[in-house]
Amino acid sequence: MTDILEGLRRSSASIGTVVGFILVWQTLVMLFHVPTWLVPAPTAIWAEFVKQAHLLGRHVMTTGTGAVGGLVIGAMTGLVLAILMVQSRILARILMPLLVIDQSVPKLALAPIFVIWFGTGMMTRVVIAMVISFFPVVINAIRGMTTVDRRVNDLMATISASRLDILTKVQLPNAVPYIFSGLKVAVPLSIIGAVVAEFMQSDSGLGYVVLVAVGNVNTPMVFVAVLLMALLSLSLFAALSLAEWLVMRGRFNYLAIENDG
Amino acid sequence: MLQANTVVSLRADDVRVPAMDASDIALSEITKVFQTRRGDVHALDAVSLSIRNKEFVCLLGPSGCGKSTILGLIAGLAKPSAGTVTIDGKSVDAARRAHQIGLVFQDAVLLPWRTVSENVSLPLEVLKIPRREREARIKAVLRLVGLEGFERRFPHELSGGMKQRLGIARALSFDPQVLLMDEPFGALDAITRDNMSIELLRIWEQRQKTVVFVTHSIGEAAFLSDRVVVLTPRPGRIAAVIDNALPRPRPLNMRDSAEFIALSRQLRTLLGTE
Numbered sequence: 150m151t152d153i154l155e156g157l158r159r160s161s162a163s164i165g166t167v168v169g170f171i172l173v174w175q176t177l178v179m180l181f182h183v184p185t186w187l188v189p190a191p192t193a194i195w196a197e198f199v200k201q202a203h204l205l206g207r208h209v210m211t212t213g214t215g216a217v218g219g220l221v222i223g224a225m226t227g228l229v230l231a232i233l234m235v236q237s238r239i240l241a242r243i244l245m246p247l248l249v250i251d252q253s254v255p256k257l258a259l260a261p262i263f264v265i266w267f268g269t270g271m272m273t274r275v276v277i278a279m280v281i282s283f284f285p286v287v288i289n290a291i292r293g294m295t296t297v298d299r300r301v302n303d304l305m306a307t308i309s310a311s312r313l314d315i316l317t318k319v320q321l322p323n324a325v326p327y328i329f330s331g332l333k334v335a336v337p338l339s340i341i342g343a344v345v346a347e348f349m350q351s352d353s354g355l356g357y358v359v360l361v362a363v364g365n366v367n368t369p370m371v372f373v374a375v376l377l378m379a380l381l382s383l384s385l386f387a388a389l390s391l392a393e394w395l396v397m398r399g400r401f402n403y404l405a406i407e408n409d410g
Numbered sequence: 411m412l413q414a415n416t417v418v419s420l421r422a423d424d425v426r427v428p429a430m431d432a433s434d435i436a437l438s439e440i441t442k443v444f445q446t447r448r449g450d451v452h453a454l455d456a457v458s459l460s461i462r463n464k465e466f467v468c469l470l471g472p473s474g475c476g477k478s479t480i481l482g483l484i485a486g487l488a489k490p491s492a493g494t495v496t497i498d499g500k501s502v503d504a505a506r507r508a509h510q511i512g513l514v515f516q517d518a519v520l521l522p523w524r525t526v527s528e529n530v531s532l533p534l535e536v537l538k539i540p541r542r543e544r545e546a547r548i549k550a551v552l553r554l555v556g557l558e559g560f561e562r563r564f565p566h567e568l569s570g571g572m573k574q575r576l577g578i579a580r581a582l583s584f585d586p587q588v589l590l591m592d593e594p595f596g597a598l599d600a601i602t603r604d605n606m607s608i609e610l611l612r613i614w615e616q617r618q619k620t621v622v623f624v625t626h627s628i629g630e631a632a633f634l635s636d637r638v639v640v641l642t643p644r645p646g647r648i649a650a651v652i653d654n655a656l657p658r659p660r661p662l663n664m665r666d667s668a669e670f671i672a673l674s675r676q677l678r679t680l681l682g683t684e
Binding site: 175291298301303304305306307308309310311312318319322323325399400402403 | 413484485506507509511512513515519521522523524532533535536537560564565566584
């Protein structure tokens with residue numbers, strides 16, 4: 150109980166900022182009679198949300214499924230690539246330039262091509278979310294696996310440890326916190342990927358809701374959809390943080406202590 | 411297992427010993443050159459040394475004299491530029507495959523996500539020792555180093571001395587014949603260091619290991635060793651090999667004895683710091 154109160158007290162500044170921001174917004178819109186199609190007041194956005202809430206669940210689910218699907222496949226691909234690149238120097242030399250090129254290409258600009266290749270369904274969402282979210286996982290996983298104390302490698306060498314032993318007992322555990330950092334970067338990217346896919350051509354999802362609302366000059370609905378994207382991103386982030394906490398508590402406590410100290 | 415060790419007193423001028431000795435570890439005419447961007451660095455020059463089975467040898471010298479390099483060569487972590495290293499007449503690689511080498515570092519180098527027990531377990535897992543036997547060995551070795559009751563703690567919950575005990579336990583867990591220790595107590599405070607020295611001698615006497623102990627502390631070398639190998643820096647050469655005849659067991663107050671002080675003075679002279 151005291152923990153909750155303590156938490157509230159500590160987050161009161163953040164909550165205050167958000168509430169204050171909404172109040173200022175509302176006041177300015179009312180004071181200057183800003184038309185709703187230009188900038189809707191928070192109350193107008195809320196009213197629109199309440200009116201359409203029963204229709205929105207499906208779209209949130211569609212975008213969410215695409216983003217999570219892309220994130221999961223992207224993270225797994227990224228992890229496998231990272232493991233391969235850490236195991237083999239030749240593979241690292243071949244793949245690293247490809248990764249850098251891949252990262253330099255603005256993948257969202259490729260979205261129309263993905264639509265040609267994968268159609269307008271769920272597949273395109275997943276693919277775009279995947280290609281955009283796997284890079285931070287690869288980079289962080291590689292860093293996590295290679296920032297092992299040299300002397301730990303010496304130790305493993307003196308007992309003739311196999312590569313598999315080194316991978317499973319040293320490199321991967323060492324990379325766990327790094328992989329979570331990569332995933333946290335990847336979460337909002339995956340949502341952007343899914344929404345961009347929906348901007349191309351689709352019949353559902355929050356990106357589709359934005360397109361339709363803009364077509365109808367229903368600006369409050371645009372805001373509703375964008376806020377729902379943010380909420381989706383926050384929930385995924387929260388779920389990831391929970392998973393991180395569950396995995397890291399105990400074994401990776403030393404990191405928290407290092408940060409405090 | 412006890413071999414009759416011929417006790418040969420080595421003076422500075424006859425330290426060169428042929429490689430095929432009955433000794434446990436033999437370094438013969440070792441030269442080590444590191445190639446760096448600024449040119450070659452001669453870390454070791456014609457180092458020959460023979461370490462007997464179950465002997466406690468200290469490598470003493472200032473930093474940069476290549477004493478850690480010698481340890482790395484015995485561990486097989488680096489190859490000599492010239493010369494040979496053998497352990498029990500076999501190559502270093504063979505000794506490594508036979509799991510004859512245990513390493514202990516200055517700051518323990520523990521895996522922070524593994525508990526005390528799990529850290530000791532690491533080499534045993536690599537050696538594919540069945541769980542039952544693993545547990546028994548962990549228990550025995552933790553008792554040996556005085557870490558009973560701390561099995562479930564994590565390294566960050568341990569003091570510096572306890573971390574070193576854990577590092578020693580891990581090195582002893584798979585029962586290697588040779589223990590290579592690289593300034594293991596260098597980061598500890600003086601009091602903990604004294605305690606750990608006493609503890610190490612107890613463990614060494616109990617487990618009958620060959621210990622090669624790198625240090626830059628004259629007092630530590632004099633207190634612990636059977637023999638002290640004094641090294642000179644750049645390139646690392648053996649200045650002298652001194653027999654340490656101080657009686658065992660050695661209590662801490664032995665350091666006040668005239669013999670201890672005389673030995674320390676001799677070592678200090680050889681190091682050129684007096």
